[in-house]
Amino acid sequence: MDNNFRVLAIDGGGIRGIFSAIILKEIEDKFKIKIYEHFDLVAGTSTGSILASAIAIGLPLEEIIELYKTEGSNIFKLRQFGRGGLFKSRYDNGYLKKLLEKKFKDITLFDKKLKTKLLIPTTDISNGDVHIIKSYYLKEFKRDKERKIRDVILASCSAPLYFNPIQLEKVLLADGGLWANNPSLVAITEGVGKIKKTKTNKNISFKNTRLLSIGTGIGCQYYNTKDAINDKWGFLSNWNTSKLIDTILNLQSINVDNTVSFLLPKENYLRINFESDNNLSLDSMDIIPELEAKASKYFSKNIDNISKLISLEN
Numbered sequence: 001m002d003n004n005f006r007v008l009a010i011d012g013g014g015i016r017g018i019f020s021a022i023i024l025k026e027i028e029d030k031f032k033i034k035i036y037e038h039f040d041l042v043a044g045t046s047t048g049s050i051l052a053s054a055i056a057i058g059l060p061l062e063e064i065i066e067l068y069k070t071e072g073s074n075i076f077k078l079r080q081f082g083r084g085g086l087f088k089s090r091y092d093n094g095y096l097k098k099l100l101e102k103k104f105k106d107i108t109l110f111d112k113k114l115k116t117k118l119l120i121p122t123t124d125i126s127n128g129d130v131h132i133i134k135s136y137y138l139k140e141f142k143r144d145k146e147r148k149i150r151d152v153i154l155a156s157c158s159a160p161l162y163f164n165p166i167q168l169e170k171v172l173l174a175d176g177g178l179w180a181n182n183p184s185l186v187a188i189t190e191g192v193g194k195i196k197k198t199k200t201n202k203n204i205s206f207k208n209t210r211l212l213s214i215g216t217g218i219g220c221q222y223y224n225t226k227d228a229i230n231d232k233w234g235f236l237s238n239w240n241t242s243k244l245i246d247t248i249l250n251l252q253s254i255n256v257d258n259t260v261s262f263l264l265p266k267e268n269y270l271r272i273n274f275e276s277d278n279n280l281s282l283d284s285m286d287i288i289p290e291l292e293a294k295a296s297k298y299f300s301k302n303i304d305n306i307s308k309l310i311s312l313e314n
């Protein structure tokens with residue numbers, strides 16, 4: 001390891017997280033490494049928090065890939081609304097909660113099983129504020145020490161309209177994607193502004209920060225100009241609740257990508273993502289084949305760039 005501060009950031013995106021998972025697994029297989037050994041900080045939002053946490057505790061990525069494939073339809077199983085109708089979240093988070101309990105057990109953010117620093121953005125909707133949850137890598141980080149990773153993930157995955165928010169202690173938390181669907185900017189400023197130094201780096205700066213940022217795809221066909229002439233732009237009509245949420249998350253990720261591109265030297269930043277002509281929904285199992293194909297393509301396309309960024313032998 002050299003004196004660069006290496007950061008891995010993984011976007012949110014529901015079932016689209018399989019794209020990120022496959023690329024990360026390909027990196028481990030191609031270079032015969034464990035991801036956590038090559039990054040000083042791993043950040044993940046929403047579905048990205050599942051991957052980031054799995055990496056941080058050394059959970060095999062193939063288990064997470066299999067989870068997307070075999071359990072996605074159970075996680076995103078429409079509720080029986082009954083009389084509640086549109087007044088309930090689309091999905092019950094109970095099944096996801098059980099899966100997280102099985103995978104992450106009672107491991108806390110202070111646990112010795114954590115092999116690298118972990119950062120997970122959430123949203124404090126009880127106070128209208130951002131809420132960044134971190135593993136215990138600095139002595140002043142006492143608030144999150146005893147929090148179980150599985151509970152933090154569940155909070156970060158609680159996308160509005162899709163799942164209910166989660167109460168942790170005295171705060172009500174929802175999806176970190178509301179403000180940090182792409183956690184890259186949060187992660188690199190954490191390094192420069194909070195961590196500041198490591199055993200191999202006495203002065204972390206944007207100049208010596210290297211960032212690998214992995215997205216979950218950007219859909220390009222959410223709204224059609226032909227609808228501009230009608231007056232049905234209500235929340236449940238043309239705006240369409242799920243399309244609106246997907247669009248907000250996509251725009252947030254794009255904005256962060258643009259900002260980080262200005263902050264870091266070109267050779268220190270690699271963003272792996274793709275655009276699709278299709279509507280890439282957070283909860284559609286039908287898009288998994290496309291995501292698998294895109295992951296294989298974009299990994300192959302970026303092998304040399306990945307190798308250079310984190311100093312691996314190809």
